[in-house]
Amino acid sequence: MLVDQYQRQKRKLRISLTDRCNFKCSYCMPDHPTWLSKQDILSFEELYHFCAVMVKLGIHQIRLTGGEPLMRKGVVNFIYSLNQLRAIGLERISMTTNAYYLEKYADELKRAGLDDLNISLDSIQPDTFLKMTQKELAPVLRGIFAAQHAKIPIKLNCVLVQGENDHEVLQLTQWAYQQQIPLRFIEYMPLDQPKQWTRDKVVIEDEIIRILSPHFQIEPLKRSQDPATLYVLNQNFQLGIISTISKPFCQSCDRLRITATGELFTCLFANTGTPIRNLLKSDCEQDLMDRILHAVWHKKAGYIAYQAAPIRKISMHSIGG
Numbered sequence: 001m002l003v004d005q006y007q008r009q010k011r012k013l014r015i016s017l018t019d020r021c022n023f024k025c026s027y028c029m030p031d032h033p034t035w036l037s038k039q040d041i042l043s044f045e046e047l048y049h050f051c052a053v054m055v056k057l058g059i060h061q062i063r064l065t066g067g068e069p070l071m072r073k074g075v076v077n078f079i080y081s082l083n084q085l086r087a088i089g090l091e092r093i094s095m096t097t098n099a100y101y102l103e104k105y106a107d108e109l110k111r112a113g114l115d116d117l118n119i120s121l122d123s124i125q126p127d128t129f130l131k132m133t134q135k136e137l138a139p140v141l142r143g144i145f146a147a148q149h150a151k152i153p154i155k156l157n158c159v160l161v162q163g164e165n166d167h168e169v170l171q172l173t174q175w176a177y178q179q180q181i182p183l184r185f186i187e188y189m190p191l192d193q194p195k196q197w198t199r200d201k202v203v204i205e206d207e208i209i210r211i212l213s214p215h216f217q218i219e220p221l222k223r224s225q226d227p228a229t230l231y232v233l234n235q236n237f238q239l240g241i242i243s244t245i246s247k248p249f250c251q252s253c254d255r256l257r258i259t260a261t262g263e264l265f266t267c268l269f270a271n272t273g274t275p276i277r278n279l280l281k282s283d284c285e286q287d288l289m290d291r292i293l294h295a296v297w298h299k300k301a302g303y304i305a306y307q308a309a310p311i312r313k314i315s316m317h318s319i320g321g
Contacts, residue, residue, distance in 0.1 A: 002292075006299075008254060015064050018067040042262050044081070059256075097120070100139050100143065110152050119147070123168055124175050161203070162202065185240070187244055205247060228242045248303050267300060269303045276292065279291060
């Protein structure tokens with residue numbers, strides 16, 4: 001039912017639980033962020049109501065994001081409650097985290113029913129990591145190992161920025177390969193504070209493959225609805241590259257996003273979202289469904305059409321990535 005005017009069906013929902021983050025990543029966080037107050041953020045009851053409606057409309061996968069989702073108190077209990085939606089069609093509950101608090105929460109997340117984790121890891125060099133995030137690397141590595149111990153499937157996400165961590169493509173790949181943790185490189189997108197992003201800071205997919213080719217046997221896989229182009233290294237390791245800038249994949253996009261304040265974004269690059277919080281308080285579920293369906297149907301072609309930064313106040317740390 002969640003189909004847009006370009007006949008793209010939506011199956012995945014990303015939920016920003018909070019705009020707060022303990023990291024200050026150079027490609028994401030404004031220099032002087034102002035945090036939302038508690039009353040401005042959707043309650044877990046409102047979020048559950050929204051998720052239930054979305055699953056009825058055809059959403060199969062839910063991913064919890066932020067900010068940093070583990071900074072939101074009650075997130076483990078929320079995952080427990082989301083599992084009730086499996087009875088009406090929900091297939092997967094995931095989370096994207098910086099892993100700083102993961103050592104504390106890994107076992108609880110597994111027991112709550114979390115299916116998998118994406119972990120942001122832009123470098124395994126402590127100095128580079130500190131420069132990019134303003135945080136120490138060691139707690140993140142402990143979080144990764146805690147997730148492995150808890151038997152939660154994980155992937156690593158690395159945003160490459162020219163002049164910051166581009167010289168570590170091979171080193172990070174070799175580390176992930178040794179650990180047998182699937183890795184995704186992400187092209188730097190224009191979603192940070194205004195005027196900071198420039199195209200010359202983007203490390204494109206072809207350049208990544210050029211760097212890795214002398215060191216690995218690389219076989220591309222057939223393109224799917226996954227946002228990443230997938231490759232197999234040495235016949236036993238999966239590498240993905242999310243190449244929004246050099247090879248936009250908008251034509252296969254199956255994602256929707258809701259911000260912590262209750263705005264539905266049909267595209268990561270949209271200038272505006274659709275407010276739905278007022279309808280979450282209403283008894284008329286059909287009105288909520290109608291607004292969602294209307295917003296989805298009018299989703300634009302995406303970055304592939306205009307290839308420019310969105311003009312809006314909300315930035316990457318608030319929309320959930």
